[in-house]
Amino acid sequence: MDALPGQQPAVPGAEDALTALTDLVREDLEACNRLIVQRMQSPVALIPQLAAHIVAAGGKRLRPLLTLAAARLCGYGGERHVKLAACVEFIHTATLLHDDVVDESALRRGQASANALFGNQASVLVGDFLFARAFELMVEDGNLKVLAILSAASATIAEGEVLQLVTQNDTGTTEQQYLEVIHGKTAALFAAATRVGAVVAEQPMPAEEAMDSYGRNLGIAFQLVDDALDYSAAQEQLGKTVGDDFREGKITLPVLLAFARGTEEERVFWRRVLEDRDQTEADLPQAQALIARHRALEDTILRARDYGDAALAALASFPDGAERRALAGIVEFCIARAR
Amino acid sequence: MDALPGQQPAVPGAEDALTALTDLVREDLEACNRLIVQRMQSPVALIPQLAAHIVAAGGKRLRPLLTLAAARLCGYGGERHVKLAACVEFIHTATLLHDDVVDESALRRGQASANALFGNQASVLVGDFLFARAFELMVEDGNLKVLAILSAASATIAEGEVLQLVTQNDTGTTEQQYLEVIHGKTAALFAAATRVGAVVAEQPMPAEEAMDSYGRNLGIAFQLVDDALDYSAAQEQLGKTVGDDFREGKITLPVLLAFARGTEEERVFWRRVLEDRDQTEADLPQAQALIARHRALEDTILRARDYGDAALAALASFPDGAERRALAGIVEFCIARAR
Numbered sequence: 001m002d003a004l005p006g007q008q009p010a011v012p013g014a015e016d017a018l019t020a021l022t023d024l025v026r027e028d029l030e031a032c033n034r035l036i037v038q039r040m041q042s043p044v045a046l047i048p049q050l051a052a053h054i055v056a057a058g059g060k061r062l063r064p065l066l067t068l069a070a071a072r073l074c075g076y077g078g079e080r081h082v083k084l085a086a087c088v089e090f091i092h093t094a095t096l097l098h099d100d101v102v103d104e105s106a107l108r109r110g111q112a113s114a115n116a117l118f119g120n121q122a123s124v125l126v127g128d129f130l131f132a133r134a135f136e137l138m139v140e141d142g143n144l145k146v147l148a149i150l151s152a153a154s155a156t157i158a159e160g161e162v163l164q165l166v167t168q169n170d171t172g173t174t175e176q177q178y179l180e181v182i183h184g185k186t187a188a189l190f191a192a193a194t195r196v197g198a199v200v201a202e203q204p205m206p207a208e209e210a211m212d213s214y215g216r217n218l219g220i221a222f223q224l225v226d227d228a229l230d231y232s233a234a235q236e237q238l239g240k241t242v243g244d245d246f247r248e249g250k251i252t253l254p255v256l257l258a259f260a261r262g263t264e265e266e267r268v269f270w271r272r273v274l275e276d277r278d279q280t281e282a283d284l285p286q287a288q289a290l291i292a293r294h295r296a297l298e299d300t301i302l303r304a305r306d307y308g309d310a311a312l313a314a315l316a317s318f319p320d321g322a323e324r325r326a327l328a329g330i331v332e333f334c335i336a337r338a339r
Numbered sequence: 340m341d342a343l344p345g346q347q348p349a350v351p352g353a354e355d356a357l358t359a360l361t362d363l364v365r366e367d368l369e370a371c372n373r374l375i376v377q378r379m380q381s382p383v384a385l386i387p388q389l390a391a392h393i394v395a396a397g398g399k400r401l402r403p404l405l406t407l408a409a410a411r412l413c414g415y416g417g418e419r420h421v422k423l424a425a426c427v428e429f430i431h432t433a434t435l436l437h438d439d440v441v442d443e444s445a446l447r448r449g450q451a452s453a454n455a456l457f458g459n460q461a462s463v464l465v466g467d468f469l470f471a472r473a474f475e476l477m478v479e480d481g482n483l484k485v486l487a488i489l490s491a492a493s494a495t496i497a498e499g500e501v502l503q504l505v506t507q508n509d510t511g512t513t514e515q516q517y518l519e520v521i522h523g524k525t526a527a528l529f530a531a532a533t534r535v536g537a538v539v540a541e542q543p544m545p546a547e548e549a550m551d552s553y554g555r556n557l558g559i560a561f562q563l564v565d566d567a568l569d570y571s572a573a574q575e576q577l578g579k580t581v582g583d584d585f586r587e588g589k590i591t592l593p594v595l596l597a598f599a600r601g602t603e604e605e606r607v608f609w610r611r612v613l614e615d616r617d618q619t620e621a622d623l624p625q626a627q628a629l630i631a632r633h634r635a636l637e638d639t640i641l642r643a644r645d646y647g648d649a650a651l652a653a654l655a656s657f658p659d660g661a662e663r664r665a666l667a668g669i670v671e672f673c674i675a676r677a678r
Contacts, residue, residue, distance in 0.1 A: 042498055042501075043498070044498050044501045044502045044505065045505075046501055046504070046505050047498065047501055094467075095467075098463050098464065098467060101459075101460075101463055102459075102460040102463055102464065120440075120441075120459075121440075121441040121504055122501065122504060124437050124440055124441055124463055125437065125441065125497055125500045125501045125504060126497070126501060127467075128433075128434075128437060128466075128470070128493075128496075128497040128500070129494055129497035129498060129501065131467070131470065131493075132490060132493035132494035132496075132497055133494050135474055135486075135490035135493065136487075136490045136491060136494055138490075139483060139486045139487045139490050140487075142483055144478060144481055144483075147474075147478045147486065148475075148478045148479075151471060151474040151475045151477075151478050152475060154467075154470075154471035154474065155468060155471035155472050155475055157467075157471075158386075158464055158465070158467040158468035158471055159381055159382070159383050159386065159468060161464045161467070162381075162383045162385055162386055162461065162464045162465060162468065163383045165385070165460055165461060165464060166383065166384075166385050
């Protein structure tokens with residue numbers, strides 16, 4: 001796979017960081033997966049059917065992995081983190097189901113999306129069910145601090161999603177607004193996922209905040225890279241979907257940078273394709289060419305690297321060891337996806 | 340307004356029961372309304388705009404009224420019930436927003452529905468926000484029993500809605516399944532709304548269960564009457580919408596009774612209009628005629644009255660007084676709507 005132009009060569013083994021993290025907490029993750037399957041059951045058969053499609057099939061379980069590893073890094077020796085990791089995955093899954101309805105997506109992780117297979121109506125309602133089930137799991141855990149963190153994150157996710165909807169098709173969106181969107185839709189749950197790891201380990205506030213900072217910065221880096229990949233030629237060569245954001249008129253950093261740096265003629269192009277959503281087959285390659293001309297992908301990745309560095313810095317106060325190295329590796333993993 | 344054929348004449352003043360209850364807890368309700376407006380705020384302007392459309396405009400606040408009055412009936416003298424009443428209303432509002440998306444409704448309480456005005460996407464996401472905000476309010480209250488009751492109710496609501504979706508357009512739906520649907524989509528939140536009133540008043544388990552039973556039976560009665568009203572000629576004369584369930588192919592008790600009691604020819608009609616959803620203008624009057632022929636509305640209302648009686652019986656263990664009389668009046672109010 002080609003590196004994005006201007007990027008450093010891949011750190012050796014960066015792609016294996018997810019495997020390393022998964023191996024490190026394998027038993028916990030397996031317990032979490034069993035709990036997920038168990039708690040998505042319902043006498044209403046369509047619920048586990050639809051949930052299985054999205055929860056059980058695929059997905060790298062990145063967010064629950066973060067909760068599991070954060071708890072262990074903070075010295076936690078119990079089992080409560082398994083339930084909280086399942087909570088985090090349920091919240092994530094509920095938002096995926098609703099996102100796909102909102103975006104009218106036909107594909108998710110390269111397969112037919114739940115809304116395409118089961119209909120928008122079922123996706124909305126099963127998303128609601130998983131969200132409620134996440135809260136039931138949290139209540140069973142019974143820690144009010146955990147409940148406060150995850151309920152606040154859930155509200156922030158919804159705010160981020162609404163802001164994304166409002167700024168969609170608006171090339172006047174500011175970088176600040178874009179950052180608020182990705183903070184809400186992605187980073188808030190990453191931050192909550194890692195923070196509850198510190199809370200369950202009864203760490204003092206500075207450690208809790210450091211875990212929050214790690215997750216939050218990682219989440220922003222993750223989303224910046226995701227937004228770059230949507231225009232990446234390397235991604236296209238791998239047969240992965242490219243141009244989803246473009247077709248939906250989503251305003252992401254690659255577009256904002258290309259727009260800001262573009263000529264008036266280029267801005268006319270961007271307004272036509274993203275605001276009016278008047279697109280032809282040739283427009284995505286044209287968008288990719290403009291983004292390349294203005295080095296907008298490289299600069300998006302550089303920005304991701306800055307947030308990644310902040311995530312690494314937040315880890316520094318924790319004891320060195322397998323957990324810290326695995327979580328540091330995840331930063332590289334998230335950014336290395338762009339190559 | 341004409342009484343439904345076969346019904347007893349309206350109990351004098353039954354229509355005023357809602358006013359009586361509202362007057363009784365007016366200060367609490369006003370505090371609750373202020374809290375609702377305050378807590379639906381967000382820096383993302385579309386959220387309060389859309390929320391105001393459905394939360395602030397109209398709605399009789401029946402569920403929060405139940406929480407407020409139940410707490411007072413149980414001797415509670417504090418202010419926590421105000422926050423819990425707002426929670427209950429937020430959960431209810433979130434489900435209304437998602438219901439309207441699922442049903443593709445153009446109208447809600449006689450006005451343009453939120454999804455018609457703001458789009459399905461915004462309705463899904465703002466529903467998620469209100470649901471998350473409800474949990475934040477509960478977490479602020481900090482009582483794990485309340486959290487368990489309301490999170491379990493939320494999951495049950497979603498299960499009921501999914502079951503309704505699954506049984507929609509299926510004339511083979513059993514009465515038992517129908518009861519499960521209305522228990523989930525309506526009665527579970529009524530039960531939780533009244534039960535948390537007892538919990539906040541620190542009542543022993545029998546009182547808690549009696550409050551739950553009152554709310555649950557009231558909720559089923561309420562929904563049975565709602566389902567009858569959708570075919571009611573009296574309702575039509577008042578200029579209210581009739582036939583929404585019919586057009587959506589929802590399987591409700593009036594239809595189940597008419598179908599079970601109908602000839603094979605009538606069943607062919609029901610299958611065409613509800614299963615195939617092949618409907619012409621003349622079909623709603625024809626459905627109403629068949630329902631009338633088999634006394635299906637009367638029997639639906641009789642069933643509602645049975646549940647209403649069970650709700651009244653559950654009140655008997657509480658001290659007589661203004662609160663108990665007001666809550667008893669609400670049973671009559673819910674059933675008297677059918678006249």
